Amino acid sequence: MELTGAEITIRCLQEEGVEYVFGYPGGAVLFIYDELFKQEKVKHVLVRHEQAAVHAADGYARSTDKVGVALVTSGPGVTNAVTGIATAYMDSIPMVVISGQVPTSFIGEDAFQEVDAVGITRPCVKHNFLVKDVKDLAVTLKKAFYLAKSGRPGPVLVDIPKDVSNHKTVFEYPSSVNIRSYHPQEKGDASLIKRAAQMLLEARRPMVYAGGGVILSDAAKQLTDLVRLIDAPCTNTLMGLGGYPASDKQFVGMLGMHGTYEANMGMQNCDVLLAVGARFDDRVIGNVAHFNSVPRKIIHIDIDPASISKRVKVDVPLVGDVGSVLTDLVKVLKSSKQKPDAAAHKDWWKQIDEWRSANSLGYKNSSELIKPQFVIETLHKITRGDAYITSDVGQHQMWAAQYYKFDKPRRWINSGGLGTMGFGLPAAMGVQLAHPGAQVACVTGEGSIQMNIQELSTCKQFNLPIKIIALNNRYLGMVRQWQEFFHGNRYSQSYMDALPDFVKVAEAYGHVGILVEKPSDVEGALKEAFARKDELVFLDFRTDSTENVYPMVPGGKGLSEVILAEDL
Amino acid sequence: MRHIISLLMANEAGALSRVSGLFSARGYNIESLTVAPTEDPTLSRMTIVTSGSDAIIEQINKQLNKLVDVVSVMDLSDGDHIERELMLVKVRADGADREELKRMTDIFRGRIIDVSDKTYTIELTGAGSKLDKFLLAIDRGLILETVRTGASGIGRGERILKI
Numbered sequence: 001m002e003l004t005g006a007e008i009t010i011r012c013l014q015e016e017g018v019e020y021v022f023g024y025p026g027g028a029v030l031f032i033y034d035e036l037f038k039q040e041k042v043k044h045v046l047v048r049h050e051q052a053a054v055h056a057a058d059g060y061a062r063s064t065d066k067v068g069v070a071l072v073t074s075g076p077g078v079t080n081a082v083t084g085i086a087t088a089y090m091d092s093i094p095m096v097v098i099s100g101q102v103p104t105s106f107i108g109e110d111a112f113q114e115v116d117a118v119g120i121t122r123p124c125v126k127h128n129f130l131v132k133d134v135k136d137l138a139v140t141l142k143k144a145f146y147l148a149k150s151g152r153p154g155p156v157l158v159d160i161p162k163d164v165s166n167h168k169t170v171f172e173y174p175s176s177v178n179i180r181s182y183h184p185q186e187k188g189d190a191s192l193i194k195r196a197a198q199m200l201l202e203a204r205r206p207m208v209y210a211g212g213g214v215i216l217s218d219a220a221k222q223l224t225d226l227v228r229l230i231d232a233p234c235t236n237t238l239m240g241l242g243g244y245p246a247s248d249k250q251f252v253g254m255l256g257m258h259g260t261y262e263a264n265m266g267m268q269n270c271d272v273l274l275a276v277g278a279r280f281d282d283r284v285i286g287n288v289a290h291f292n293s294v295p296r297k298i299i300h301i302d303i304d305p306a307s308i309s310k311r312v313k314v315d316v317p318l319v320g321d322v323g324s325v326l327t328d329l330v331k332v333l334k335s336s337k338q339k340p341d342a343a344a345h346k347d348w349w350k351q352i353d354e355w356r357s358a359n360s361l362g363y364k365n366s367s368e369l370i371k372p373q374f375v376i377e378t379l380h381k382i383t384r385g386d387a388y389i390t391s392d393v394g395q396h397q398m399w400a401a402q403y404y405k406f407d408k409p410r411r412w413i414n415s416g417g418l419g420t421m422g423f424g425l426p427a428a429m430g431v432q433l434a435h436p437g438a439q440v441a442c443v444t445g446e447g448s449i450q451m452n453i454q455e456l457s458t459c460k461q462f463n464l465p466i467k468i469i470a471l472n473n474r475y476l477g478m479v480r481q482w483q484e485f486f487h488g489n490r491y492s493q494s495y496m497d498a499l500p501d502f503v504k505v506a507e508a509y510g511h512v513g514i515l516v517e518k519p520s521d522v523e524g525a526l527k528e529a530f531a532r533k534d535e536l537v538f539l540d541f542r543t544d545s546t547e548n549v550y551p552m553v554p555g556g557k558g559l560s561e562v563i564l565a566e567d568l
Numbered sequence: 569m570r571h572i573i574s575l576l577m578a579n580e581a582g583a584l585s586r587v588s589g590l591f592s593a594r595g596y597n598i599e600s601l602t603v604a605p606t607e608d609p610t611l612s613r614m615t616i617v618t619s620g621s622d623a624i625i626e627q628i629n630k631q632l633n634k635l636v637d638v639v640s641v642m643d644l645s646d647g648d649h650i651e652r653e654l655m656l657v658k659v660r661a662d663g664a665d666r667e668e669l670k671r672m673t674d675i676f677r678g679r680i681i682d683v684s685d686k687t688y689t690i691e692l693t694g695a696g697s698k699l700d701k702f703l704l705a706i707d708r709g710l711i712l713e714t715v716r717t718g719a720s721g722i723g724r725g726e727r728i729l730k731i
Contacts, residue, residue: 118582119582119585122582122585122586122589123589123593126636127636127637130581130582147636179636180639180731181577181578181636181637181638181639181640182636304634305630305633305634306627306630306631306633306634309623309626310627313623
């Protein structure tokens, strides 16, 4: 029997086991929406802006091990989606975005709602396709899902012209696809793994630096096994939080621009560094020349060969799936008779503990002003550290990363690479749909939340009981902090004037809003919010407007050139 | 350092822009880029002449390999290879210059492929440097237009780029 392109699209989604599609209808996708209407297997979540559809699909993907799916129309549907696609691309999130396109005969004629979707998204997708013939549709969608999920994951866009979604052909969904130019290497090279193991066993000051690759590869257990085996301190990047349990004594906190003193000093001073699914980016190691000024051996595990020796030259490159390579590495280490040098390690841990004693995340609490750090610590306490936390971008993001101690992977959902304000709330929608009974909180600021605040409407429609933790300091805090440090306190356009009454905003959308102005009310408000299990609660915390994020390694500086809170 | 990179890629709409987009997005140099289908109509072969430090060239190779449309990449500069470029030059060929231009064309083993009463069109093949030298050897004022293909390259002997 012949099916239309639209029917084929939906059948493909069903075959892939897609549970939710996040989207927004429009002219070019009307046939596809018509088919969505006629079935119940694939549920559609109607957002209020296409950017939010992509972030929601992204949050869904990050909190599960599944591919997120978004559906948008042509023209502005696609351009609105671009920020979401770029966000997913920078953080290697598996995603398929289906976009409508004007009919093939109109392409290139500047038709109504026409943009070159494949051209516009090319630099921010893993791959993309324009489907010109309905006969190619099923195999293209199969390829899209395969590419999105395999190797280094990423978003894949499939652009479907309106006539293609209406043309008919015989439907057959391939069980597998072979792309002759695409063969990601899953297994690490055995001899290099042996060399790495030897290097780790001989290390006097070993350090493990693990990033988002551990989360994407579901390799938290393997990482934990390895770190314990080699008795090394372990740090996580912003993207890697939860990849190693934060409450473990070998964990030294997040590293980088706002990383702990012990993590950054450990990175700088170790003699053997094992980088796992991380990419030495500028916010992580700061000044490359400064980082390279100290000799150390580097072993780097990554599925993407292009990530290896990109910014920092590596001694042992281990290309492969993080989980697979770690498993093999653990096996080799376990079978070795050699044990780590206990005396050297003892000295190293003594040094680490000395750095730890700087207590770089210490802050002075106040009985007058709500400290943002205190809100996050209380949030951790009330949720027993077991919530899914999404965030937007800015100071609140750093505080959430620093003070919510993530013990499990896939619990911390944030836009690390692109740094997209407006990510938090729509991402939380995807997370909540993926985990209906779970506690989901969106830590945000009064700046970020307004970048996608319209999604409060989506949350109402789909009964998503997200808790919005707004650290409202009346400033674009991170901008203000940089202006204080580096621009002579000239707060150019970093204030937030004419703020709405967020309690009323929440109420207007049919939710609950709570204003919190006193430190003594923080815990009670959080308790009340989480007790309201079926309601979205918007907590407007009026926090200390002058608080800064510490420690801080200023841009362009080295990891040991850190500003601590007491330095100022 | 100058490198000449050959690659095989899917002969599909948009494949060329993925490669050129990669170079512009990451700030890599392109000195020249040529592309045409191969004996296998599903594949195109591209030759890119670029320059950069060893680290940048390593990244270029890795990033090219990462493109889903790219099937195979070879840095021809890593070994023995042959490089050829075709140039067509139209020159003002009048009076005494007419004989001189014919002589220079012969010295450079070029051919005159079109003749009018006042012009010659000269065809010249060789490494890019040879073509440069020809342009320096003739009177610059006589050059009416030049068109060059950019370099094509191939490995010597058993160095073969094929899938």
